Amino acid sequence: MGEGVKRDGDARRERWREHRAARRAEFVEAALKALDEHGPDLAMEHVAAAAGVTKPVLYRHFTDKADLFVALGQRGTEILFERLIPAINREEAPVPRIRKSLDAFFSVIEDHPNLYRMLARKAFNGRPVDSDPVREDKEMIAAALTSLLGDYMRALGLDSGAAEPWAYSIVGMVQTTGEWWLDRRSMTRDALVEYLTTIIWSAIDGFLRQHDIQIDPDKPIEINKVVQLRRAR
Amino acid sequence: MGEGVKRDGDARRERWREHRAARRAEFVEAALKALDEHGPDLAMEHVAAAAGVTKPVLYRHFTDKADLFVALGQRGTEILFERLIPAINREEAPVPRIRKSLDAFFSVIEDHPNLYRMLARKAFNGRPVDSDPVREDKEMIAAALTSLLGDYMRALGLDSGAAEPWAYSIVGMVQTTGEWWLDRRSMTRDALVEYLTTIIWSAIDGFLRQHDIQIDPDKPIEINKVVQLRRAR
DNA sequence: GGTAACTGTTACTTCAGGTAACACTAAAGG
């Protein structure tokens, strides 16, 4: 049939596709290096330089700064999830589970402060601020949390419509305290984690008590739910 | 005594100083207009145009984009506080007090969505992202809340060191849900306010119960504390 | 040995932020 028209590709194509992906990843790593060196105001030229090439090469792999930014956001989410997911999915009592999740988060931003600052400040220094490329990642995180909370709420017979505001509240709270902490460092990570654990647990506990449910903070709960990630990367 | 050296100024100086302040305010209003027209990506040229002049005039009153940005941040805080302070200081039961404060906040950002977006995205589209000019304002808000919460905590004999993380948590939670709500509008303002009221009250209530304190959400509390604002504008 | 899919370069354009230089005006005060 329609053979031979556009043959040959195939085997070759595949290899190149892999290669391109690897190259993009390489630039993302270069960007991380550049962030460490030049602070959170990332310039495309620096990224290219950190990768040992000049701008146009970089631009063959990323259509624009926003594109690189998105990739950095994804990488950031990946780094975060590597530590967060095991912590949040532990079969453990609620309070230690919260504590470990928070600690995972703060340890990640401690390790990559400039990346975090750059992503939190949606600011590229460049022109087209367009519409926030990190949004997608933040929404993914919030969505994961929404569904986790929603599962629990449904299991307990509560209004699961509240799950989304709860998720965004927690994300916002952690994000903002994160920025504040990085800039000030006015307390140790452990102390901060402890305070936030208390706040979050208080919120959950208070909420449940208002619905006449009591849960022991230090005993694993029976109906244990787990974060599902839909990563269609 | 040391008279006559640099006389004459004085009366004249004062008048000019007032004039300059008025002029700055005029540009801030122009910036608000420009925000409404061109969205949250504010260009200096547009601001100047909205004020009916060209850039250099604007630059005689603001050294810098950051300078204008700071002024916008202050104006924003002012607008916010106009509605927030009366709500938060009401002599009322805790829950309605929280509810009214939240409603004040969300009504403000509903009225000035682009201003809010611009301030929340610390992003200028321009070069010198420097260090966040809105930070000061956010910190002022957080500080006010810290001292309010601290007062209550001390009055109840609790660790007031937790006040600051609580304050940043609440600020962050409200800010992030604010951005999310503006972009999505997936629920009414009232519904969102109601959810957040519940979350915050749950947190407070849970926290207090853990210290064996119970407070009626619908009765004014005896030891009523109030926000002090140190506005040295 | 040709060609597809890259590697890389230097030298540009574009655009927003910011500045220089120049011309004018109102009013306080000798």
Next chain:
DNA sequence: CCTTTAGTGTTACCTGAAGTAACAGTTACC
């Protein structure tokens, strides 16, 4: 009345980072 002070305003430029054009290799499959 005319100078000085502190403004009003303009057009034409500089700067620096984003992004592009045009051109010159290199590799490896078929």
